[in-house]
Amino acid sequence: MNLHAFASAAEASAALAQAVATDLAAAIAARGQAVLAVSGGRSPVPFLQALAAQDIPWQQVTVTLVDERVVAPDHADSNAGLVREHLLQGRAAVAAFLPLVNDGADAAAELAAAAVLWRTPDVTVLGMGEDGHTASLFPAASNLTEGLAAANPAALLVVVPPAAPAAPHTRISMTLAELQRSGKLYLAIAGETKRRVLDNAAAAVSDTLPISHLLSATARPLDVYWSA
Numbered sequence: 001m002n003l004h005a006f007a008s009a010a011e012a013s014a015a016l017a018q019a020v021a022t023d024l025a026a027a028i029a030a031r032g033q034a035v036l037a038v039s040g041g042r043s044p045v046p047f048l049q050a051l052a053a054q055d056i057p058w059q060q061v062t063v064t065l066v067d068e069r070v071v072a073p074d075h076a077d078s079n080a081g082l083v084r085e086h087l088l089q090g091r092a093a094v095a096a097f098l099p100l101v102n103d104g105a106d107a108a109a110e111l112a113a114a115a116v117l118w119r120t121p122d123v124t125v126l127g128m129g130e131d132g133h134t135a136s137l138f139p140a141a142s143n144l145t146e147g148l149a150a151a152n153p154a155a156l157l158v159v160v161p162p163a164a165p166a167a168p169h170t171r172i173s174m175t176l177a178e179l180q181r182s183g184k185l186y187l188a189i190a191g192e193t194k195r196r197v198l199d200n201a202a203a204a205v206s207d208t209l210p211i212s213h214l215l216s217a218t219a220r221p222l223d224v225y226w227s228a
């Protein structure tokens with residue numbers, strides 16, 4: 001794990017946006033296109049806004065999602081809505097967008113459709129919850145074993161989060177195996193609580209913490225952008 005520590009979320013977001021832009025530009029230079037997967041939630045907004053301002057060939061970038069709530073695109077909890085509002089603006093408005101959910105009516109149908117169009121990201125930016133979930137791989141999800149399976153050929157799966165107010169909605173999420181297949185992996189977290197969760201997960205592999213599986217399974221170091 002490579003920890004990059006910053007005094008503020010704004011500084012961390014700016015630094016991460018520059019690192020991601022550099023990776024995307026390198027992928028474009030190498031193969032003429034780049035795929036970026038970003039996470040939702042509350043924290044990513046400053047990062048998404050800083051990334052949108054980066055001067056890279058956005059017309060050769062496809063933006064997609066690490067995970068998505070199975071809700072209508074105009075629902076307040078839609079990650080696609082978050083990306084449209086804060087990333088697909090300004091310079092980045094010309095990027096292609098590949099949502100994981102079309103209308104939010106049927107999770108299985110949405111998964112099947114997303115899996116057809118899915119391409120492994122060149123760059124993936126993760127968040128983490130205080131319960132140690134990342135993507136939508138929640139500690140007590142009934143199919144967590146499938147989501148964490150190292151050799152899982154599937155890129156995506158449907159996750160029904162355990163009954164918890166913090167994680168409403170059925171989700172579609174990248175699997176841990178697909179996270180490992182991603183070209184470059186970043187984790188962006190803020191605050192002391194999440195830092196403690198991460199440090200504990202790094203210190204001892206915990207079967208219950210998805211973030212612990214990510215840290216122990218990652219063949220290359222995970223770049224963590226943390227601010228106090």
Ligand SMILES: O=C(O)[C@H](O)[C@@H](O)[C@H](O)[C@H](O)COP(=O)(O)O
Pocket residue numbers: 039040041042043044066067068069079126127128129133134135136
């Ligand atoms: O759809 C989601 O909710 C995210 O992809 C999720 O994995 C998020 O990264 C964490 O829950 C942290 O969320 P916050 O940034 O809101 O703490």
